[in-house]
Amino acid sequence: MSDMPEPLYKTYVDFELPEAVFEPLQYTRPPQAEMLERAKDFYTEMKRRRTTRYFSTEPVPRELIEYAILAAGTAPSGAHRQPWRFVAIDDPELKRQLREAAEVEELKTYSGRLSDEWRKALAFLGTDHVKSHLTDAPWVVVLFKEAYELLPDGTRIKNYYVDESVGIAAGIFITAIHHMGLCTLTHTPTPMGFLNQLLKRPKNEHAVLVLPVGYPAHDAKVPVLERKSLDQLVQWNLG
Numbered sequence: 001m002s003d004m005p006e007p008l009y010k011t012y013v014d015f016e017l018p019e020a021v022f023e024p025l026q027y028t029r030p031p032q033a034e035m036l037e038r039a040k041d042f043y044t045e046m047k048r049r050r051t052t053r054y055f056s057t058e059p060v061p062r063e064l065i066e067y068a069i070l071a072a073g074t075a076p077s078g079a080h081r082q083p084w085r086f087v088a089i090d091d092p093e094l095k096r097q098l099r100e101a102a103e104v105e106e107l108k109t110y111s112g113r114l115s116d117e118w119r120k121a122l123a124f125l126g127t128d129h130v131k132s133h134l135t136d137a138p139w140v141v142v143l144f145k146e147a148y149e150l151l152p153d154g155t156r157i158k159n160y161y162v163d164e165s166v167g168i169a170a171g172i173f174i175t176a177i178h179h180m181g182l183c184t185l186t187h188t189p190t191p192m193g194f195l196n197q198l199l200k201r202p203k204n205e206h207a208v209l210v211l212p213v214g215y216p217a218h219d220a221k222v223p224v225l226e227r228k229s230l231d232q233l234v235q236w237n238l239g
């Protein structure tokens with residue numbers, strides 16, 4: 001018997017390797033002229049996306065949230081491990097508990113944990129520890145990353161590029177929500193450990209974003225801000 005400790009992770013090499021199976025790519029090429037139109041239309045639509053902290057309490061059908069999550073689930077991921085899990089909450093009592101716990105952490109954050117530099121950087125956004133959007137918005141979607149896969153027997157299977165994969169999924173979720181005519185906000189109560197307890201998620205999962213989703217309040221405000229110009233965004237070749 002070996003004295004070597006069991007490795008923390010098992011990789012797919014330790015399991016039966018899935019066979020590589022290919023199928024033809026389903027691809028429809030749009031006419032060239034239409035491509036530019038589509039590119040412009042999409043940019044115009046995305047330019048209108050804003051993050052607001054002011055949500056209406058008007059209900060949103062669950063089916064819309066389902067489609068946003070399905071869209072997010074199309075994101076590419078390291079080794080196609082799909083290391084994400086969405087928890088969608090519309091239960092008022094659970095939203096109340098989530099808000100209460102988030103505000104406890106955020107009060108500590110805003111009243112001490114934030115460095116002066118950070119506080120100054122945030123000032124123009126007008127954020128504070130009061131998170132009314134967590135109870136106003138009809139849905140709160142919490143995005144968890146799966147740091148590794150946890151099998152029922154406790155075996156851990158490695159995931160790859162987890163942060164990148166989950167970041168892309170979050171981007172698609174936010175885009176889908178905007179595209180269907182709803183608003184969301186990327187909220188990051190810190191630390192987020194309380195979300196595992198509250199939402200009964202296992203230890204391989206770590207909350208990444210809390211995303212209230214709904215219609216904007218009729219008097220919703222957004223901070224005045226500018227986005228980088230193309231020149232600021234990109235360098236072509238060596239400049």
Ligand code: IYR
Pocket residue numbers: 106109122125127128187188189190
């Ligand atoms: N997590 C806090 C603080 C905060 C941090 C950043 I960076 C922001 O862009 C906005 C807020 C909060 O969610 O309020």
